[in-house]
Amino acid sequence: MAKSGAAGAPRTYAGEVNSFQPLQETADDGATSPGRSGTDGAARGSRRWAAASGAVAAGAAVVIGELLAGLFSPSLSPLTAVGGAVIDAVPPGVKDWAISLFGTADKAVFVGGMLLVIAAVGALAGILEQRRRFAGVAVIAVFGLVGLSAVLTRAQMTLAAAVVALAAALSGALLLGWLIRRLHEGPPAGAARTGAGTDAANAQGPARTATTAGRRTFLQVLAASAGATAVGGVMAAVWRGAAAGISTAREKLQLPAAASQAPAIPAGAEVGLDGMQPLVTPNRDFYRIDTALIVPSLDPESWVLRVTGMVEQEIELNLADLLAKPLVERHVTIACVSNEVGGDLIGNARWLGWPVRELLALARPQAGADMVLSRSSDGWTAGTPLEVLTDQRDALLAVGMNGEPLPLEHGFPVRMIVPGLYGYVSATKWLTELRVTRFADDVGYWTPRGWSDRGPIKTSSRIDVPRTGRRVGAGTVMFGGVAWAQHTGIGRVELRVNRGQWQAARLAPGISLDTWYQWQLGIELTPGQYEVQVRATDVSGEPQVEERRPVAPDGATGFHTIRVDVNP
Ligand SMILES: Nc1nc2c(c(=O)[nH]1)N[C@H]1C(S)=C(S)[C@@H](COP(=O)(O)O)O[C@H]1N2
Ligand SMILES: [Mo]
Numbered sequence: 001m002a003k004s005g006a007a008g009a010p011r012t013y014a015g016e017v018n019s020f021q022p023l024q025e026t027a028d029d030g031a032t033s034p035g036r037s038g039t040d041g042a043a044r045g046s047r048r049w050a051a052a053s054g055a056v057a058a059g060a061a062v063v064i065g066e067l068l069a070g071l072f073s074p075s076l077s078p079l080t081a082v083g084g085a086v087i088d089a090v091p092p093g094v095k096d097w098a099i100s101l102f103g104t105a106d107k108a109v110f111v112g113g114m115l116l117v118i119a120a121v122g123a124l125a126g127i128l129e130q131r132r133r134f135a136g137v138a139v140i141a142v143f144g145l146v147g148l149s150a151v152l153t154r155a156q157m158t159l160a161a162a163v164v165a166l167a168a169a170l171s172g173a174l175l176l177g178w179l180i181r182r183l184h185e186g187p188p189a190g191a192a193r194t195g196a197g198t199d200a201a202n203a204q205g206p207a208r209t210a211t212t213a214g215r216r217t218f219l220q221v222l223a224a225s226a227g228a229t230a231v232g233g234v235m236a237a238v239w240r241g242a243a244a245g246i247s248t249a250r251e252k253l254q255l256p257a258a259a260s261q262a263p264a265i266p267a268g269a270e271v272g273l274d275g276m277q278p279l280v281t282p283n284r285d286f287y288r289i290d291t292a293l294i295v296p297s298l299d300p301e302s303w304v305l306r307v308t309g310m311v312e313q314e315i316e317l318n319l320a321d322l323l324a325k326p327l328v329e330r331h332v333t334i335a336c337v338s339n340e341v342g343g344d345l346i347g348n349a350r351w352l353g354w355p356v357r358e359l360l361a362l363a364r365p366q367a368g369a370d371m372v373l374s375r376s377s378d379g380w381t382a383g384t385p386l387e388v389l390t391d392q393r394d395a396l397l398a399v400g401m402n403g404e405p406l407p408l409e410h411g412f413p414v415r416m417i418v419p420g421l422y423g424y425v426s427a428t429k430w431l432t433e434l435r436v437t438r439f440a441d442d443v444g445y446w447t448p449r450g451w452s453d454r455g456p457i458k459t460s461s462r463i464d465v466p467r468t469g470r471r472v473g474a475g476t477v478m479f480g481g482v483a484w485a486q487h488t489g490i491g492r493v494e495l496r497v498n499r500g501q502w503q504a505a506r507l508a509p510g511i512s513l514d515t516w517y518q519w520q521l522g523i524e525l526t527p528g529q530y531e532v533q534v535r536a537t538d539v540s541g542e543p544q545v546e547e548r549r550p551v552a553p554d555g556a557t558g559f560h561t562i563r564v565d566v567n568p
Contacts, residue, residue, distance in 0.1 A: 056225050062079055129177065250412055273464075315362055329400070393419050460485075474566050
């Protein structure tokens with residue numbers, strides 16, 4: 001759409017405001033005099049629309065932030081973070097007073113109040129944007145920064161946190177800028193003749209058509225974004241409510257002590273090199289991979305696991321039943337098949353759970369069965385070889401992760417953890433069913449999508465220190481990293497510089513065969529640029545595959561290779 005004839009004139013907009021005042025029909029065609037002053041009533045009416053635009057844009061920003069937080073993680077909600085910061089800043093006396101006044105509704109009242117303040121600030125931003133371009137957008141940007149800093153100080157610093165707050169503020173700002181510009185636009189004479197209008201509008205003349213069409217677009221977009229904001233807001237509220245309820249249930253859940261504790265971490269298992277990742281990955285840093293658009297909220301009270309299919313005895317197990325079993329606690333390193341060589345889609349945690357084989361023993365699989373199709377509450381499935389779930393390895397129906405109930409993102413209340421298999425064929429989160437079946441009859445979610453039906457983890461290794469491309473001082477350069485061959489164990493790790501001789505690294509003791517091992521090696525390097533590679537060999541003497549292959553269909557191979565610049 002063309003800019004109005006007032007382009008370049010001081011941005012007072014009175015004339016255009018008059019011709020674009022959607023509440024009341026103007027008597028003239030509005031096209032002829034961009035500089036003509038509008039009536040007070042028209043200006044007021046237009047200001048109302050600017051305020052409405054601002055309130056809708058601010059609301060849209062909040063709702064987008066909440067929906068994105070719902071997608072990534074509830075802890076990224078800017079609204080919750082800002083609200084929490086406000087509550088922390090309020091003196092205790094005021095808090096007590098609010099609680100006594102509103103009782104258990106205090107939180108709803110508080111959030112309602114926040115939304116009112118946000119709508120008011122948004123309305124102000126709309127009016128400012130109408131007076132001066134980008135003034136209101138700047139208000140929304142400040143808004144985004146407040147949300148971002150609240151999230152960053154309260155949740156952990158993650159890329160997702162920044163993405164949520166920035167995307168929310170950006171969409172709000174864009175919407176506001178767009179709406180106010182439509183509101184400003186005078187009837188574009190050029191567009192008028194091509195603009196599509198109704199017959200009735202056309203009958204009133206071309207300029208008239210443009211005014212009406214522009215006004216209609218403004219109103220349509222305003223109404224559509226208000227509607228979408230309302231619908232999105234209700235969805236976000238429902239998800240938040242569900243997630244909040246389940247988070248509370250999770251916090252209240254008492255995990256029993258393990259009947260069989262995790263083996264102690266051997267001395268020296270953790271190489272104390274700066275820049276190495278911890279041997280046991282904290283829950284908040286644990287990689288997350290799943291197809292769930294919204295983190296499923298499963299009520300632990302009503303959760304049941306069904307064992308179905310080719311079994312002599314179908315079984316239903318609730319959480320109380322499961323927690324009453326003799327649980328074991330084990331460190332297991334799980335990895336994603338999509339982990340590139342040198343990638344970080346791998347993590348090591350201490351899992352508490354009941355061995356899957358004990359449950360299958362009660363169900364008694366029938367002859368001919370060779371697969372267990374595990375299913376999550378949202379319909380995702382993984383096909384795991386039956387033999388892996390019935391041999392002596394610690395394949396678990398896991399309820400605990402590093403001493404606490406599973407985080408919602410990692411499968412609360414129950415998931416599978418199977419040493420030695422990639423997550424896509426084993427690590428079903430939000431677990432609800434184990435169907436004993438055959439590979440010939442059933443497939444897991446990823447198999448028809450280009451991934452192998454079997455997914456044993458490939459022996460691999462990674463250099464974490466120094467980071468690739470890092471400048472280091474000449475002399476002894478310390479290298480460090482991890483190597484893994486779950487359920488087989490690592491035998492040795494070697495490094496080579498510029499494709500020379502392999503040199504044995506000092507391999508730290510592993511926690512168990514099912515976890516990664518750390519290693520380190522100091523290498524004398526004179527100034528210059530080097531290529532350094534790592535190679536792991538499992539305990540049976542099988543080295544990791546050198547040939548570079550992509551992650552599909554069954555996991556990447558190749559040596560992790562870094563570049564090191566040694567300073568003179
Ligand atoms: N319900 C469900 N479980 C799932 C997935 C999924 O998409 N849905 N993805 C799997 C994949 S591919 C991996 S690598 C692991 C990752 O587990 P994490 O997110 O706890 O690290 O979960 C597995 N379990
Ligand atoms: Mo994965």
